[in-house]
């Protein structure tokens with residue numbers, strides 16, 4: 706994985722050795738067949754699980770289009786996401802709803818889903834992902850407002866600690882008109898809750 710300056714600070718084989726150590730911590734002599742390739746599989750799976758570190762958000766949101774005067778809410782609802790809690794290295798997953806009100810520029814809808822993954826595919830907490838997405842939309846699209854609501858269940862709470870299987874955590878971040886005006890928030894909530902399809 707690259708360091709903050711883009712340099713490789715730990716090599717792949719060093720990372721695999723570290724996973725091997727963890728296996729030995731669990732089992733002592735961790736040489737049985739099922740574990741032989743586990744260090745390599747774990748680090749390879751990280752390429753995807755932590756692919757967000759290599760995404761340039763500015764580049765991702767760079768290709769915008771003329772909104773042709775559209776000034777209503779743009780909402781992408783029910784975007785599934787998977788992330789990893791930075792406190793326990795446990796997965797958490799759920800749904801994100803992303804909205805903005807364009808002033809001039811709109812962005813391709815798949816970019817919104819990619820933006821979620823760019824933040825989710827790092828070591829994270831849900832609050833930071835939520836705020837980062839809303840702030841990115843504000844910075845790069847300069848909309849009238851941006852809003853993000855995320856609902857997720859957390860592995861570190863389901864499998865250990867208090868062991869609550871069904872608890873769902875909701876976080877929200879509101880910028881611009883969504884922060885300032887209750888009517889804008891209300892309209893957004895109605896759109897998120899409506900199920901016309």
Ligand SMILES: [Zn+2]
Nearest residue numbers: 790792793861
């Ligand atoms: Zn956790």
